Amino acid sequence: MKAAVVDRLGGTPQYRDVGEPPVHDGEVRVTVAAVAVENVDRAIVAGTHYTAAEFQSALPAIPCFDGIGHLPDGSLVGFGGLKPPQGALAEHVIVPATHTVPIPDGIEPPTAAALSSAISAMCMRTAAGLTAGETVLIQGATGVAGRLAVQIARLLGAGRIVATGRDRAALDEVAALGADAVIDTAVDEDRLVRAFRENAGQGYDVVVDYLWGRPAELLTRALVPDSFALAKPTRLVQIGESAGPAVRLTADALRTSGLEIYGAARNAAAAMPAAYRQVVDWVRDGALTIPVTTMPLSLVAEAWNRTDLRGRRLVVVPG
Numbered sequence: 001m002k003a004a005v006v007d008r009l010g011g012t013p014q015y016r017d018v019g020e021p022p023v024h025d026g027e028v029r030v031t032v033a034a035v036a037v038e039n040v041d042r043a044i045v046a047g048t049h050y051t052a053a054e055f056q057s058a059l060p061a062i063p064c065f066d067g068i069g070h071l072p073d074g075s076l077v078g079f080g081g082l083k084p085p086q087g088a089l090a091e092h093v094i095v096p097a098t099h100t101v102p103i104p105d106g107i108e109p110p111t112a113a114a115l116s117s118a119i120s121a122m123c124m125r126t127a128a129g130l131t132a133g134e135t136v137l138i139q140g141a142t143g144v145a146g147r148l149a150v151q152i153a154r155l156l157g158a159g160r161i162v163a164t165g166r167d168r169a170a171l172d173e174v175a176a177l178g179a180d181a182v183i184d185t186a187v188d189e190d191r192l193v194r195a196f197r198e199n200a201g202q203g204y205d206v207v208v209d210y211l212w213g214r215p216a217e218l219l220t221r222a223l224v225p226d227s228f229a230l231a232k233p234t235r236l237v238q239i240g241e242s243a244g245p246a247v248r249l250t251a252d253a254l255r256t257s258g259l260e261i262y263g264a265a266r267n268a269a270a271a272m273p274a275a276y277r278q279v280v281d282w283v284r285d286g287a288l289t290i291p292v293t294t295m296p297l298s299l300v301a302e303a304w305n306r307t308d309l310r311g312r313r314l315v316v317v318p319g
């Protein structure tokens, strides 16, 4: 079969022939229909993700660990849990039958492949407990996940949505998606701290943080009150690290700002099935749009290196 193969850490996947993996008891053969390429997949191949060692020790290996495909009976499923050197960027995958879930009717394979970013954006409710009317700050709103988070905050009834990014034109697009205010993070430190304060309205109730790094650090500075006032709680849910893997967190930010920090995985096991159904309903109704750009597996090397997708998820399809 054909697959996208990486020979060395930091390399670009190459389209070529590989041996068809055998099917063992309890496993199923899935004909791959769509695979979303996300930052985590690129980071594993680049060697910068914490799980990259496993990928490196299996080289040559096929990237991406989940996707959408057809079972031998023709039904459409999501599959996951692939371990290197096996990966989803292939014509077929072999997975334990328990690692497949039916895809609901009315969801096309490329959209199904990209659903996970929308579902994880539901962490603003599942992890941070967002309720209608609250103010939400989305850090990194110009990315694929951030744009979905803006739409989802609106659908969940947020009262005010503030969105950050570092590209003026992209921020205008995010405003058109439903953000009430936008903040450009590509400014000096004092100006950004001021912008966080000026746009907070009655205070940020929930922060969805796809950035971490410098913008998160400056946000925590902005949340610290200037006087001995009791700050309103701000529930920050950490979900990405596009601006850096670490922050310097001052003691007063935790002691006096009302800042509470949660991981996106908080409550996920219990709350995600309902979050998944909600996202599927919104997509089917047309209330939520997940923009994707599809490219055939044979052009995987070109697809992998694209930097022009502007808020659209790359999805690799057969061909």
Ligand SMILES: NC(=O)c1ccc[n+]([C@@H]2O[C@H](COP(=O)([O-])OP(=O)(O)OC[C@H]3O[C@@H](n4cnc5c(N)ncnc54)[C@H](OP(=O)(O)O)[C@@H]3O)[C@@H](O)[C@H]2O)c1
Pocket (backbone or CB within 6 Å): 038, 039, 040, 116, 117, 120, 140, 141, 142, 143, 144, 145, 146, 165, 166, 167, 170, 185, 210, 211, 215, 239, 240, 241, 242, 243, 244, 264, 311
């Ligand atoms: N845990 C989960 O379930 C989950 C799900 C989805 C995403 N994520 C994580 O969330 C993050 C964003 O994912 P994505 O798919 O939306 O990625 P993306 O489409 O590449 O968007 C990245 C965002 O970060 C901004 N950005 C990148 N580098 C930056 C920097 N140095 N300083 C300030 N802003 C910067 C980008 O701004 P520009 O538009 O100007 O480039 C854009 O807004 C990633 O870390 C990803 O792994 C996690």
